[in-house]
Amino acid sequence: MDRLQKAFDMALKxxxxxxxxxxxxxxxxxxxxxxxDLKNVNPYVxxxxxxxxxxxxxxxxxxxxxxxxxxxxxxxxxxxxxAAGAGKxxxxxxxxxxxxxxxxxxxxxxxxxxxxxxxxxxxxxxCGLGNYFTNTLDLSKIIIKTDIGNLDIIPSGDKINEAANxxxxxxxxxxxxxxxxxxxxxxxxxxxxxxxxxxxQLASVCEAILFVINDRLTTKxxxxxxxxxxxxxxxxxxxxxxxPANLMKIKxxxxxxx
Amino acid sequence: xxxxxxxxxxxxxxxxxxxxxxRNLFLLIFFSVxxxxxxxGFFIPAEYEAVTTFIVDNTFFESIFLKGFKVPNTDxxxxxxxxxxxxxxxxxxxxxxVSSPDKKLSDDKAxxxxxxxxxxxxxxxxxxxxxxxRISYSHRDSQFAADLVNNLTHEYIExxxxxxxxxxxxxxxxxxxxxxxxxxxxxxxxxxxxxxxxEHPDFVPEKESPLYKNVESLQFARVDxxxxxxxxxxxxxxxxxxxxxxxLTYIDTGLEETPSVRLARLSNQxxxxxxxxxxxxxxxxxxxxxxxxxKKQVGQIRMQPDREANPISLQINEELKKVDNEIxxxxxxxxxxxxxxxxxxxxxxNLSNEKQEWxxxxxxxxxxxxxxxxxxxxxxMAKVEFMSNPKSILVAEYAKTPLxxxxxxxxxxxxxxxxxxIILSAGTVIGISYINDRFNDEEDIEKELxxxxxxxxxxxxxxxxxxEKKNKRILLVSGAYLLFILLLWFNELIFKYIGLRxxxx
Numbered sequence: 001m002d003r004l005q006k007a008f009d010m011a012l013k014x015x016x017x018x019x020x021x022x023x024x025x026x027x028x029x030x031x032x033x034x035x036x037d038l039k040n041v042n043p044y045v046x047x048x049x050x051x052x053x054x055x056x057x058x059x060x061x062x063x064x065x066x067x068x069x070x071x072x073x074x075x076x077x078x079x080x081x082x083a084a085g086a087g088k089x090x091x092x093x094x095x096x097x098x099x100x101x102x103x104x105x106x107x108x109x110x111x112x113x114x115x116x117x118x119x120x121x122x123x124x125x126x127c128g129l130g131n132y133f134t135n136t137l138d139l140s141k142i143i144i145k146t147d148i149g150n151l152d153i154i155p156s157g158d159k160i161n162e163a164a165n166x167x168x169x170x171x172x173x174x175x176x177x178x179x180x181x182x183x184x185x186x187x188x189x190x191x192x193x194x195x196x197x198x199x200x201q202l203a204s205v206c207e208a209i210l211f212v213i214n215d216r217l218t219t220k221x222x223x224x225x226x227x228x229x230x231x232x233x234x235x236x237x238x239x240x241x242x243x244p245a246n247l248m249k250i251k252x253x254x255x256x257x258x
Numbered sequence: 259x260x261x262x263x264x265x266x267x268x269x270x271x272x273x274x275x276x277x278x279x280x281r282n283l284f285l286l287i288f289f290s291v292x293x294x295x296x297x298x299g300f301f302i303p304a305e306y307e308a309v310t311t312f313i314v315d316n317t318f319f320e321s322i323f324l325k326g327f328k329v330p331n332t333d334x335x336x337x338x339x340x341x342x343x344x345x346x347x348x349x350x351x352x353x354x355x356v357s358s359p360d361k362k363l364s365d366d367k368a369x370x371x372x373x374x375x376x377x378x379x380x381x382x383x384x385x386x387x388x389x390x391x392r393i394s395y396s397h398r399d400s401q402f403a404a405d406l407v408n409n410l411t412h413e414y415i416e417x418x419x420x421x422x423x424x425x426x427x428x429x430x431x432x433x434x435x436x437x438x439x440x441x442x443x444x445x446x447x448x449x450x451x452x453x454x455x456x457e458h459p460d461f462v463p464e465k466e467s468p469l470y471k472n473v474e475s476l477q478f479a480r481v482d483x484x485x486x487x488x489x490x491x492x493x494x495x496x497x498x499x500x501x502x503x504x505x506l507t508y509i510d511t512g513l514e515e516t517p518s519v520r521l522a523r524l525s526n527q528x529x530x531x532x533x534x535x536x537x538x539x540x541x542x543x544x545x546x547x548x549x550x551x552x553k554k555q556v557g558q559i560r561m562q563p564d565r566e567a568n569p570i571s572l573q574i575n576e577e578l579k580k581v582d583n584e585i586x587x588x589x590x591x592x593x594x595x596x597x598x599x600x601x602x603x604x605x606x607x608n609l610s611n612e613k614q615e616w617x618x619x620x621x622x623x624x625x626x627x628x629x630x631x632x633x634x635x636x637x638x639m640a641k642v643e644f645m646s647n648p649k650s651i652l653v654a655e656y657a658k659t660p661l662x663x664x665x666x667x668x669x670x671x672x673x674x675x676x677x678x679x680i681i682l683s684a685g686t687v688i689g690i691s692y693i694n695d696r697f698n699d700e701e702d703i704e705k706e707l708x709x710x711x712x713x714x715x716x717x718x719x720x721x722x723x724x725x726e727k728k729n730k731r732i733l734l735v736s737g738a739y740l741l742f743i744l745l746l747w748f749n750e751l752i753f754k755y756i757g758l759r760x761x762x763x
Contacts (some may be wrong), residue, residue: 044718055716062713091715210712213703219695220706227707237712240700246726247275247699248716 040122128157295675
């Protein structure tokens, strides 16, 4: 019976991991302010849920390498990957949280088809970037202020047709130029390069690109193909995500107490 | 040196990471290979190897060959022993005392099968020292293998001792008869000399005259050459006999003379009689007829197809050529002496009848005395040799019924399976990491995409924990199975070397 109970508990835990409940609901048309409850935050957002973990340490390493070694001239950073499921949104969110501890940061969820940032933070929103493009809301109405440091987010909002055109439009340029002066860093979570044309258009308005590679999903050929599509862009480097923990113990024994 | 060490440790770490990355595949291949090797050892029909070791005194090789044959080298000894042990007669004799599990097999097939599985190994310690001969035979019936090897060894030793004994006994028996003949002849000649001196009381033998001295020295020289020729002829016949391959077969049949030996003996007898009697003497005619008959028989044997060229045959041929040359030289010398003797005879014919008769009597007695002395010496030498060297082959260890199968050797199979398993599984995993389209590590990304890796984010602990739990179960089962095979290996190892089996399979 104990074993059955344990299995049941584990299944419940797994379910919670995959789909965290969304308890905070925000409605359109107001200046948005969201209080993030840690209980509702997805455990994968390690910089919030387990700030002293090895995973968080690796995000801190990423932050240092990105903005200390490359100076702060890059304010607008696009996070993308060759294919879906590589962990772009989580990397963008965790990085934004770490940056927001000291600087003013805006995180834009530009994946209009598969929005995920608000889900990871455990908030439900009805409006976002999509609504801005369809002229239903002003820019100030789609920004959500969080209580995580100086982090603001723009969720994806309503789905729109021909998003790629919108991303290369004057409206998008206006959005970036307007916000650039208010924030130290703007992080854009984009769709996969090979799955959508949106990313290529988005790359044209960004200053630098962070390329996410997943250990189990990303292939060499798809990575090469994605990079060739973005050959004129400023790619800062790659983040190797989902690296097996047992191999990390060999590669970084210091963190694992060996 | 330091950079080399760093590279080496980095490479080892890289490969180790690839194995860890695909450890389940590694374990699957490793245990599959290990299992195939381990369990095949229990399903392949077992064969047991029985081994006998005997020590051969190297002087024995000289004694079994007839005089004039060079002592064979190690390879030739090995060939000789092999030919003996592989001979059909010997194997058939050995099979008679053993209950064969292959009852369906005919004798010829059984012999062929035994020959194919019989192994002989010889180690010589010094050219004049001893040779250690190891005979081994493998069969699925351990008792049969041990019995056969022991029987074969026993038969071989008996057979070899027979050859030696036959050689010496042949020599002594035939020679003793001859010695008696010579003795009788000498007595007869002494009687004739005494009678001659009685009939001619006034006759004074002129032993010191130059003519007598010359005739005497010529007679001695001729007898010496004739004896040497006789020996060489005997050697030649012996060599021919060995070349025809009749050595092992003829001698095995018992004490009866072979046609070649009898021919040599009769030729020798004819030579002696010719010195005494004319060609029309009935004994000479009888011997000549018998010689002609024997020559035909020997000729027929020689017409048989050539045996396979082997080191012994080549050596015999070489020896035969030398003997033929020597015979040729001696015959030339003999004809020169005969000419000189004829000249001396012509001078003797001018002498008185009394002197001629005395001279003939003296010459004949001298020949027989020389033949008698020579033969007597040889018989004594042969007896001394036989008495002083009664056993040339000594069995160091008879075959015991083997308990542990020689094939398949389970301990070896498990060890081979372990090594091949590791090599194959590691090779496959590392090979896959090379051809795989996914990135192995950050160095791989930097190399392939030419962009820096800013950070490596590990999988979330919860995910890895779930996977680790599953992996732990696999590792536990694998460890238990490996331990079981290890115990099995120890069990077989103890049984192989100590004969104690903890778990019986």
